[in-house]
Amino acid sequence: xxxxxxxxxxxxxxxxxxxxxxxxxxxxxxxxxxxxxxxxxxxxxxxxxxxxxxxxxxxxxxxxxxxxxxxxxxxxxxxxxxxxxxxxxxxxxxxxxxxxxxxxxxxxxxxxxxxxxxxxxxxxxxxxxxxxxxxxxxxxxxxxxxxxxxxxxxxxxxxxxxxxxxxxxxxxxxxxxxxxxxxxxxxxxxxxxxxxxxxxxxxxxxxxxxxxxxxxxxxxxxxxxxxxxxxxxxxxxxxxxxxxxxxxxxxxxxxxxxxxxxxxxxxxxxxxxxxxxxxxxxxxxxxxxxxxxxxxxxxxxxxxxxxxxxxxxxxxxxxxxx
Amino acid sequence: xxxxxxxxxxxxxxxxxxxxxxxxxxxxxxxxxxxxxxxxxxxxxxxxxxxxxxxxxxxxxxxxxxxxxxxxxxxxxxxxxxxxxxxxxxxxxxxxxxxxxxxxxxxxxxxxxxxxxxxxxxxxxxxxxxxxxxxxxxxxxxxxxxxxxxxxxxxxxxxxxxxxxxxxxxxxxxxxxxxxxxxxxxxxxxxxxxxxxxxxxxxxxxxxxxxxxxxxxxxxxxxxxxxxxxxxxxxxxxxxxxxxxxxxxxxxxxxxxxxxxxxxxxxxxxxxxxxxxxxxxxxxxxxxxxxxxxxxxxxxxxxxxxxxxxxxxxxxxxxxxxxxxxxxxxxxxxxxxxxxxxxxxxxxxxxxxxxxxxxxxxxxxxxxxxxxxxxxxxxxxxxxxxxxxxxxxxxxxxxxxxxxxxxxxxxxxxxxxxxxxxxxxxxxxxxxxxxxxxxxxxxxxxxxxxxxxxxxxxxxxxxxxxxxxxxxxxxxxxxxxxxxxxxxxxxxxxxxxxxxxxxxxxxxxxxxxxxxxxxxxxxxxxxxxxxxxxxxxxxxxxxxxxxxxxxxxxxxxxxxxxxxxx
Numbered sequence: 037x038x039x040x041x042x043x044x045x046x047x048x049x050x051x052x053x054x055x056x057x058x059x060x061x062x063x064x065x066x067x068x069x070x071x072x073x074x075x076x077x078x079x080x081x082x083x084x085x086x087x088x089x090x091x092x093x094x095x096x097x098x099x100x101x102x103x104x105x106x107x108x109x110x111x112x113x114x115x116x117x118x119x120x121x122x123x124x125x126x127x128x129x130x131x132x133x134x135x136x137x138x139x140x141x142x143x144x145x146x147x148x149x150x151x152x153x154x155x156x157x158x159x160x161x162x163x164x165x166x167x168x169x170x171x172x173x174x175x176x177x178x179x180x181x182x183x184x185x186x187x188x189x190x191x192x193x194x195x196x197x198x199x200x201x202x203x204x205x206x207x208x209x210x211x212x213x214x215x216x217x218x219x220x221x222x223x224x225x226x227x228x229x230x231x232x233x234x235x236x237x238x239x240x241x242x243x244x245x246x247x248x249x250x251x252x253x254x255x256x257x258x259x260x261x262x263x264x265x266x267x268x269x270x271x272x273x274x275x276x277x278x279x280x281x282x283x284x285x286x287x288x289x290x291x292x293x294x295x296x297x298x299x300x301x302x303x304x305x306x307x308x309x310x311x312x313x314x315x316x317x318x319x320x321x322x323x324x325x326x327x328x329x330x331x332x333x334x335x336x337x338x339x340x341x342x343x344x345x346x347x348x349x350x351x352x353x354x355x356x357x358x
Numbered sequence: 359x360x361x362x363x364x365x366x367x368x369x370x371x372x373x374x375x376x377x378x379x380x381x382x383x384x385x386x387x388x389x390x391x392x393x394x395x396x397x398x399x400x401x402x403x404x405x406x407x408x409x410x411x412x413x414x415x416x417x418x419x420x421x422x423x424x425x426x427x428x429x430x431x432x433x434x435x436x437x438x439x440x441x442x443x444x445x446x447x448x449x450x451x452x453x454x455x456x457x458x459x460x461x462x463x464x465x466x467x468x469x470x471x472x473x474x475x476x477x478x479x480x481x482x483x484x485x486x487x488x489x490x491x492x493x494x495x496x497x498x499x500x501x502x503x504x505x506x507x508x509x510x511x512x513x514x515x516x517x518x519x520x521x522x523x524x525x526x527x528x529x530x531x532x533x534x535x536x537x538x539x540x541x542x543x544x545x546x547x548x549x550x551x552x553x554x555x556x557x558x559x560x561x562x563x564x565x566x567x568x569x570x571x572x573x574x575x576x577x578x579x580x581x582x583x584x585x586x587x588x589x590x591x592x593x594x595x596x597x598x599x600x601x602x603x604x605x606x607x608x609x610x611x612x613x614x615x616x617x618x619x620x621x622x623x624x625x626x627x628x629x630x631x632x633x634x635x636x637x638x639x640x641x642x643x644x645x646x647x648x649x650x651x652x653x654x655x656x657x658x659x660x661x662x663x664x665x666x667x668x669x670x671x672x673x674x675x676x677x678x679x680x681x682x683x684x685x686x687x688x689x690x691x692x693x694x695x696x697x698x699x700x701x702x703x704x705x706x707x708x709x710x711x712x713x714x715x716x717x718x719x720x721x722x723x724x725x726x727x728x729x730x731x732x733x734x735x736x737x738x739x740x741x742x743x744x745x746x747x748x749x750x751x752x753x754x755x756x757x758x759x760x761x762x763x764x765x766x767x768x769x770x771x772x773x774x775x776x777x778x779x780x781x782x783x784x785x786x787x788x789x790x791x792x793x794x795x796x797x798x799x800x801x802x803x804x805x806x807x808x809x810x811x812x813x814x815x816x817x818x819x820x821x822x823x824x825x826x827x828x829x830x831x832x833x834x835x836x837x838x839x840x841x842x843x844x845x846x847x848x849x850x851x852x853x854x855x856x857x858x859x860x861x862x863x864x865x866x867x868x869x870x871x872x873x874x875x876x877x878x879x880x881x882x883x884x885x886x887x888x889x890x891x892x893x894x895x896x897x898x899x900x901x902x903x904x905x906x907x908x909x910x911x912x913x914x915x916x917x918x919x920x921x922x923x924x
Contacts, residue, residue, distance in 0.1 A: 040609070040612065045515075045610055046514045046515065049515075066514075067507060067509060067510060068507045068510070068514060068611075069613060069617075069618075070613060071612055071613050218645070219616070219645050302614060303608050306604060306615070306643060307565060309643045310600050310601065310604055310639075313597075313600060313638075313642065317596060
């Protein structure tokens with residue numbers, strides 16, 4: 037696994053399970069959490085088993101990110117565009133959540149393939165909601181329309197109290213991620229990972245991917261960003277997205293990859309730590325083997341399975357004298 | 359619940375960044391802000407607190423709503439408006455608790471003090487309400503792993519504890535330990551001297567693996583070999599287990615381990631070194647916020663608290679844990695497993711399936727595959743009170759013979775008759791001689807022996823609380839039959855000893871077998887129950903403790919749900 041899938045596995049599994057047993061009345065009340073503090077709650081009542089309430093709470097936005105009514109801008113439109121009649125947005129959302137969707141499973145299309153695609157789309161509600169502002173800007177880039185907010189810094193929340201920045205320009209969008217990690221080891225690993233990541237971009241096979249830069253100090257593009265947003269202990273990663281990266285179907289993938297970039301790095305940092313542990317364990321094992329080989333022979337058991345008397349220091353001395 | 363609804367109008371939040379109030383020594387004068395994180399419980403002396411809306415929109419505390427369980431009375435007591443408090447989103451309430459003059463401190467004014475502490479409790483509980491979810495329960499068994507979030511009633515994922523790695527079993531044949539082929543592989547950690555030539559660095563091989571059902575599917579194809587990192591309940595291959603966990607956490611649960619407390623389980627009699635290794639992976643590789651390692655049997659006991667027959671919530675009892683491979687009888691006294699008395703029985707779910715299958719084969723049914731046998735076992739089987747009577751009843755009432763329709767993917771369908779195996783299959787627990795020739799002790803006798811070999815002062819508790827857990831205890835009337843049989847054994851013994859003593863009367867011994875709704879995932883549910891309590895986090899060991907004391911810190915855990923906790 038290198039990239040995370042955009043749909044939540046558990047949500048998809050639950051939805052598929054519900055759709056298959058639609059006529060069976062099941063009480064369902066389940067809470068769960070995903071990375072970057074996205075929380076879900078799913079509820080089905082016995083009475084209305086084809087109606088499913090899906091609530092979602094988003095990471096707390098930092099001051100610079102633009103939120104309307106607890107949702108990132110463009111989210112409502114994105115939900116409506118993605119799900120159509122299947123989903124109704126409840127206002128106000130359930131207590132403690134930012135968004136509550138009412139899914140009417142009886143309105144699912146009968147066509148198997150189409151239905152599955154739609155369920156996967158619902159399971160990736162996170163991408164739809166959190167990626168909405170990013171999608172709006174990248175769409176403008178794809179259609180090469182002149183955005184009203186040209187050359188202005190746009191902050192998009194991706195972690196609790198943290199955001200990354202977009203600078204829409206003519207013909208390109210610059211994306212800057214301030215990378216922050218809690219643990220000191222993580223910081224070191226992430227820094228070296230990111231440097232290597234930038235290095236890897238230069239290989240021949242990756243000519244067409246967005247160009248990527250890493251720097252330990254905030255890049256010039258971030259001038260005017262609030263000071264707190266410029267504190268990053270693992271440096272700043274900059275991607276430059278051109279229209280060719282957001283054409284057609286590529287848009288969805290780009291949106292998802294960008295909005296989960298931090299999780300991607302974090303996963304690889306954790307994997308590297310795991311990998312180092314594997315190596316450390318093997319090393320210890322080989323050292324123990326070496327130690328075992330160096331053990332004195334006289335502790336070997338005899339045929340009668342009685343061991344020889346081990347010589348104490350005094351015995352050894354008297355032996356050598358005699 | 360008028361007040362509670364009122365509270366839910368806006369998002370009520372507590373706090374200011376970085377201010378955590380613990381006990382205020384000496385009861386210093388002045389006003390004192392409580393930020394709910396931390397131990398809100400210890401907030402000092404009386405005088406009603408004042409709530410005031412706070413429009414500081416971007417502090418670091420996270421949003422959460424007041425849970426409905428905050429008692430209305432406590433809101434009144436502190437003079438909260440029980441009418442309505444409407445706050446816009448992201449606005450805060452700071453709980454301002456004026457401290458009393460020093461002479462009040464130490465003076466006993468239980469009523470008022472209690473009220474205030476309760477409010478502080480309520481607020482702390484509210485904040486925890488949001489964080490309580492952040493506990494993961496990972497249960498790794500020999501056969502299946504169960505993962506999920508605390509506070510739910512079933513695990514999110516249940517899949518085989520299997521990992522499929524590239525290269526497979528053939529390349530690792532020499533060492534026999536199934537290690538991944540990662541020797542001397544350059545990665546970005548071993549220095550990027552090679553420059554930008556990514557293709558020369560085979561750096562992603564250790565990420566190329568599958569777990570769970572996907573592992574089983576992948577191992578059927580070429581290139582992957584399947585491994586089971588846990589054998590007999592104990593982790594054998596730590597490298598694979600580490601990767602198994604990393605994939606479970608990142609790919610299945612999709613969480614950042616730093617944000618979560620983990621509840622892991624271990625089998626009884628797990629060596630402490632295994633705990634240390636587990637903790638090392640959890641803390642060093644995953645940086646998890648906190649870790650608690652619990653014994654499965656104890657969690658199974660905790661799960662039985664949901665049964666209405668359980669009133670005292672004790673952690674003393676006998677756990678009968680019957681899964682797919684093996685059945686354990688484990689006596690637990692006040693949360694500690696009596697290791698010397700554990701017994702296991704080689705009869706469990708798989709044997710019942712085989713037995714059903716053999717009966718189907720003997721009759722020459724059109725379909726006697728293992729899958730069919732399993733379905734029949736799960737859907738039709740029950741425990742009878744007496745086999746002979748049950749045979750007679752089947753002959754009297756022909757509608758007891760069931761028919762099991764099977765439809766194949768190709769559209770064909772057959773019907774399999776289901777007959778005496780309905781009650782005969784689970785009967786192998788009680789009369790093993792009908793199935794096996796080398797293991798002949800019935801389950802009730804084993805349970806009785808186990809309890810008799812335990813220390814004498816806990817035996818009464820062990821008889822009183824016999825808890826069932828695991829999928830193979832789900833048959834209808836399993837608990838009743840077991841209870842009756844054990845009771846018979848006990849009563850016979852008591853009668854015999856009464857006769858021997860010549861006239862002395864015994865006070866009797868209460869035998870009760872507890873069946874409950876959560877038996878199937880018993881230990882998981884128990885874990886979820888205990889981990890969602892607000893105290894759970896204080897029982898965990900944290901990364902800081904690990905760094906401070908080293909691996910030995912995980913050799914001891916305070917007993918979760920034991921005496922002293924609520």
